[in-house]
Amino acid sequence: MLPLQLSTVLPGFGAVLLLLVILRIRAYRRLAHIPGPVLARWTDLWLISAQSSGRCNYILADAMKKYGPIVRIGTDWVVVGDPAEVRKIWAVRSQWTRAPWYRGLRLDPYRDSTFSTQDEAFHEKLRAKLMPGYAGKDVDNLHALIDESVLDLVHLLETKYVSTDANYRPVELASKIQYFTLDVISNLAFGSKLGYVRDDADTYGYIKTTQQTVPFLMTTCLMPTVVAIIQSPKLKWLLPDAENMVGIGTVMKMARDAVDRRFGPKAEIRRDMLGSFVAHGLTQQEAYGECIAQIVAGSDTTATAIRSTLLFIMTSPHVYARFQTEIDQRVAAGQISSPITDAEAKNFPYLQAIIREGLRMYPPATGLLPKVSKKDEIVCGARIPAGTNVAWAPWAIMHSSEVFGQDAEIFRPERWIEASEDRKKLMDQVVMLDFASGSRWECLGKNVAMIELNKTYVELLRRFDFTLIDPTNPWSSFNAAFFIQKDYNVRVTPRKLSSKNT
Numbered sequence: 001m002l003p004l005q006l007s008t009v010l011p012g013f014g015a016v017l018l019l020l021v022i023l024r025i026r027a028y029r030r031l032a033h034i035p036g037p038v039l040a041r042w043t044d045l046w047l048i049s050a051q052s053s054g055r056c057n058y059i060l061a062d063a064m065k066k067y068g069p070i071v072r073i074g075t076d077w078v079v080v081g082d083p084a085e086v087r088k089i090w091a092v093r094s095q096w097t098r099a100p101w102y103r104g105l106r107l108d109p110y111r112d113s114t115f116s117t118q119d120e121a122f123h124e125k126l127r128a129k130l131m132p133g134y135a136g137k138d139v140d141n142l143h144a145l146i147d148e149s150v151l152d153l154v155h156l157l158e159t160k161y162v163s164t165d166a167n168y169r170p171v172e173l174a175s176k177i178q179y180f181t182l183d184v185i186s187n188l189a190f191g192s193k194l195g196y197v198r199d200d201a202d203t204y205g206y207i208k209t210t211q212q213t214v215p216f217l218m219t220t221c222l223m224p225t226v227v228a229i230i231q232s233p234k235l236k237w238l239l240p241d242a243e244n245m246v247g248i249g250t251v252m253k254m255a256r257d258a259v260d261r262r263f264g265p266k267a268e269i270r271r272d273m274l275g276s277f278v279a280h281g282l283t284q285q286e287a288y289g290e291c292i293a294q295i296v297a298g299s300d301t302t303a304t305a306i307r308s309t310l311l312f313i314m315t316s317p318h319v320y321a322r323f324q325t326e327i328d329q330r331v332a333a334g335q336i337s338s339p340i341t342d343a344e345a346k347n348f349p350y351l352q353a354i355i356r357e358g359l360r361m362y363p364p365a366t367g368l369l370p371k372v373s374k375k376d377e378i379v380c381g382a383r384i385p386a387g388t389n390v391a392w393a394p395w396a397i398m399h400s401s402e403v404f405g406q407d408a409e410i411f412r413p414e415r416w417i418e419a420s421e422d423r424k425k426l427m428d429q430v431v432m433l434d435f436a437s438g439s440r441w442e443c444l445g446k447n448v449a450m451i452e453l454n455k456t457y458v459e460l461l462r463r464f465d466f467t468l469i470d471p472t473n474p475w476s477s478f479n480a481a482f483f484i485q486k487d488y489n490v491r492v493t494p495r496k497l498s499s500k501n502t
């Protein structure tokens with residue numbers, strides 16, 4: 001009996017195997033002319049392994065050094081490290097669109113937000129409703145709310161973490177900075193702070209949950225079939241929701257409650273960001289998604305920008321000294337309020353140079369952000385067949401010596417001051433790719449993020465000195481599209497202030 005069964009099954013099995021081999025060879029040949037690691041030319045395992053390693057940013061940059069400005073990183077994937085080509089693909093009027101990877105960024109498995117949608121028309125409509133609020137129009141107290149959290153952070157350091165010769169009180173700065181960014185965004189998004197800085201704790205477990213889940217979710221983005229399964233109604237219980245009072249579920253519940261208060265017969269009318277979104281026609285269902293998207297998009301990213309720029313300042317003695325001297329001079333000349341206003345900060349060239357140099361050295365959002373074209377295209381001189389995922393390599397782009405000079409590898413804010421106007425414009429266009437500027441997907445929170453950056457460095461360094469506790473191993477930083485950063489231990493000491501420097 002057995003031999004008969006085998007003889008029936010074997011030809012079928014052989015045919016399936018042959019078909020798989022033919023399909024694999026066809027997939028290989030589609031992009032055979034693009035150089036890349038051998039494994040990546042045949043399977044997606046190379047990319048999956050790079051994404052889950054926590055070092056994808058460096059791995060892609062190394063691949064560019066080895067293979068050139070366009071590299072094959074998967075069966076249907078290439079990555080581009082030439083800023084001019086990325087700008088062309090992302091351009092407002094380009095015909096490229098978001099790739100299926102974005103579906104994995106859905107927070108609500110049944111509904112898209114601006115962040116995840118691949119539907120261009122829906123995306124445009126949503127953005128039109130959100131843009132005035134994000135830009136601060138219709139919002140009375142945007143700057144005051146950010147000031148409030150800046151002062152909360154200062155107060156936390158002053159009261160709990162200032163060390164003296166007699167009293168050593170090290171602080172894990174990565175968490176404190178994220179408490180700050182979470183308080184800012186929650187206050188702006190739904191009108192009440194999570195209160196993380198006040199509590200000096202991850203009270204609702206949001207940070208813990210995102211640190212546990214984001215690496216896995218970002219890897220699944222590379223597997224559309226897995227994403228479809230995870231987001232299927234039968235597995236709804238696996239995903240966070242407003243009823244699930246742990247981590248992100250708690251924050252979803254707060255967002256939902258805040259949104260519910262803005263709709264219905266007794267709707268609360270407020271001149272804040274959510275009020276602006278509602279006034280511009282955002283529906284209740286859309287508002288649930290957008291409020292939570294704000295928190296996810298705006299907290300880790302801005303926290304990474306602040307942490308990494310502070311790290312570069314701390315490890316660059318000439319920058320540290322020059323920055324503090326310039327702060328003191330401006331305070332003495334009455335050019336800086338307390339906290340510094342956005343307008344004063346924009347008028348402070350060395351601060352602006354530091355902000356840009358920090359964003360350049362350590363791009364905070366390093367997701368692959370792949371785009372696809374419906375027709376064959378030429379990218380970096382190579383033919384890219386329709387449907388290929390084209391990702392960007394932020395580390396290669398931001399460290400390009402052609403754009404930033406031969407010492408592009410080092411943190412040197414002076415490059416922004418010395419550059420000619422034309423060069424500065426080019427450098428600025430490239431650095432602002434960090435926010436997808438120049439594209440129709442430009443970060444809606446860029447204005448808010450820049451206000452936070454404009455204030456934080458000055459307010460911290462005018463009051464405190466920061467010393468890394470272990471400069472040989474300053475932090476742990478895991479790259480999962482966003483960065484998971486911890487163990488950033490610092491000694492904070494008070495500066496001797498002149499009477500005006502308060």
Ligand code: HEM
Nearest residue numbers: 114297298301302305365369434435436441443444445449
């Ligand atoms: C340094 C901080 C930040 C960086 C580097 C950053 C980066 C980005 C990038 C690269 C995108 C485009 C993603 C894509 O390809 O679709 C994006 C989109 C977005 N960001 Fe940010 N972001 C930052 C801060 C913020 C903040 C503070 C908020 C909220 C207040 C925010 C809200 C959003 C939203 C809503 C989108 C979706 C825009 C759209 O699809 O049209 N971001 N961000």
